[in-house]
């Protein structure tokens with residue numbers, strides 16, 4: 001990722017991609033206390049536009065607040081930085097990575113003179129998984145790793161260090177021939193994927209885990225809005241892994257993953273073993289919204305130019 005042409009927004013300046021570096025004694029590099037966002041820009045008839053930019057920036061600031069990191073820029077600064085990162089790199093579609101991190105002014109857990117840095121990178125990242133996964137669905141395995149207890153780390157913060165748990169779970173799933181991991185909370189209830197929220201459909205009702213050990217996903221909120229539009233009830237509640245086995249449909253949601261059907265969990269085929277009809281409908285609504293084909297949700301798009 002480091003050796004490419006382009007520009008990265010770092011602490012208020014656009015710097016050449018290869019020069020956007022940090023010292024090896026950067027505090028966040030050692031202790032993982034930092035926060036970030038995953039945001040997408042899509043090409044629309046009016047040019048590239050960022051989907052739900054304000055919601056992502058709001059969450060970035062909430063994450064920083066939870067982690068007691070004093071943001072050195074305003075929300076408008078960070079919104080403009082994200083627009084600039086897409087625009088200055090001449091991208092029509094992009095994945096954006098804003099990140100807030102602590103500098104190298106001190107080391108040790110007691111360091112209290114650390115500078116808060118903010119960066120935004122944008123690059124082309126068309127598909128989180130193989131393109132055919134959108135239709136065929138993916139194979140998922142319940143992880144042997146447990147999702148964070150709500151008082152072990154802060155689950156409402158999209159914190160860098162939280163992703164050790166995600167990567168251990170995902171790598172284990174991949175090593176077992178699956179595409180993604182499903183993490184349970186410390187009481188054994190379904191939490192989320194390594195980088196996604198999860199929904200199941202059963203007898204015409206959508207169910208998704210309540211917001212305890214899972215991230216307050218923006219795509220999750222989008223799907224709940226779509227379901228409301230379709231008149232489909234949504235229940236946010238505790239879900240057990242075997243409820244997914246017997247679901248009619250199941251899918252992950254996330255900025256990177258978008259709306260990703262789950263065809264199998266732990267060797268149990270879910271529904272027809274492929275993308276279900278409601279998943280397909282919600283996926284189509286999602287792509288209409290992100291690509292500016294939906295007047296109703298046009299307010300969720302921020303043009304880059």
Ligand SMILES: Cc1[nH+]cc(COP(=O)(O)O)c(CN[C@@H](CCC(=O)O)C(=O)O)c1O
Nearest residue numbers: 038195196197215217218219220254255256
């Ligand atoms: C743990 C987790 N849970 C749920 C979500 C869905 O949140 P939202 O994007 O607001 O709908 C994400 C986003 N995962 C981001 C990082 C992925 C990565 O590989 O890095 C993303 O989707 O951009 C998570 O990381």
